[in-house]
Amino acid sequence: MAANNRRMSGKKGAQVGSGGQRRKGLEGKGPTPPAEMRKGHKKNRIANAKAKQAVRRPAVRGRGGKGTSEMVVGRNPVVEALREGVPAVTLYVQQFIDNDERVREALQLVADRGGVHLMEAPRPELDRMTNGLNHQGLVLQVPPYEYAHPEDLAATAYDDGEDPLIVALDGVTDPRNLGAVVRSVSAFGGHGVVVPERRAAGMTAGAWKTSAGTAARTPVARATNLTRALEAYKKAGIAVVGLAADGEHEVGELAALDGPVVIVVGSEGKGLSRLVGETCDFRVRIPMPGGAESLNAGVAAGIVLYEAARRRA
Secondary structure (H helix, E strand, C coil), rough: CCCHHHHHHHHCCCCCCCCCHHHHHHHCCCCCHHHCCCCCCCHHHHHHHHEEEEEECCCCCCCEEEEEEEEEEEEHHHHHHHHHCCCCCEEEECCCCCCCCHHHHHHHHHHHCCCCEEEEEEEEHHHHHCCCCCCCCCCEEEEEEEEEEEHHHHHHHCCCCCCCCCEEEEECCCCCHHHHHHHHHHCCCEEEEEEEECCCCCCCCCHHHHHCCCHHHCCEEEECCCCHHHHHHHHHHCEEEEEECCCCCHHCCHHHHCEEEEEEEEECCCCCCCCHHHHHHHHEEEECCCCCCCCCCHHHHHHHHHHHHHHHC
C-alpha cells in the first residue's frame, strides 16, 4: 500500500493551461497594412517626412491672416447689419429691454439665420463691452474677417480657366468705399480685391453692409506690402494698371484690359502713392466731360471694371 502511495505521490499534478494563448497565436492578424503605415518601411518614412514638411510649410490659401473682432452697437445698426447678412457670432440683448419693433426684428433675424448665439446680459456688462457707447440694449459681435492671400486671387482665376481681373486699393481708408469696390468686382465678374495691411480700410461691418452681401462670394486679400504684391503679379504675367487723373492712356483705349490685369485705385484726395504709381505698367485716366476733379474709389473701379468686362464678353 505504501509502495502504491509512493507511486501515486510521484504523479504530476494538474498542469496550468495556456489560457488560449497558443490558439490565439495561430489566429491571423488581419490584412497587412499598406506600406505607408508600416513602421520602419521606406514608404512610411517618406510619408512621415512629407507630413512634417506640410506642417512647416502652410498652404497658400488663407495666408492673408485675420482681422479683429468687432462690435456693432445700437438698435438700428444691429438690425441693418443683420438684414445685410453681416457675419455674426453673438447677439447680446440687455436684460429687461423695452421690446420695440427693432428689438423684435433683430431677434427674428437671428432666429431665421441660425448659428448666431443669443445672450442676455445686464446693462453694466454691455456698457463695459462697448466702452460706454450708447448701445440701446443691443450689441452684435462680428467675427474677424479671414483674408485671402494676393496669390489666391490669381490662382483661383487660372483654376477656372479665366484671366485674372483684380482690383487693388492704395490708400483707401473708408470701409464704405471698400464695400462698394467689392460690390463692383462681383458685378463685373472680377476675382477679388487686394488691400494693404496698414493704413487702409478693412472688411468691417460697414464694408460688409455696403457690399450688399457680395463680400460673401468675393474674396478680399491683404498684402503686407502692396508694391511687392503688385511686382509679384507682374512677374506672373499680369498687367498692372493704375488710375490717375494725368494718366497717359484713356481707359477706353487700353488694350491691356483684354487680358490678365490688376486695376489699382488710389484715394480720392491723394491718388496713387509714388511707389505704387512707379510700379504700374500703365497709368490710365477716365475722361470726365463734366469737369469733376476726381471720382471716389467705388465709382472709378466700377467704370474700369465695366470696360474690362465689356471687352471680355
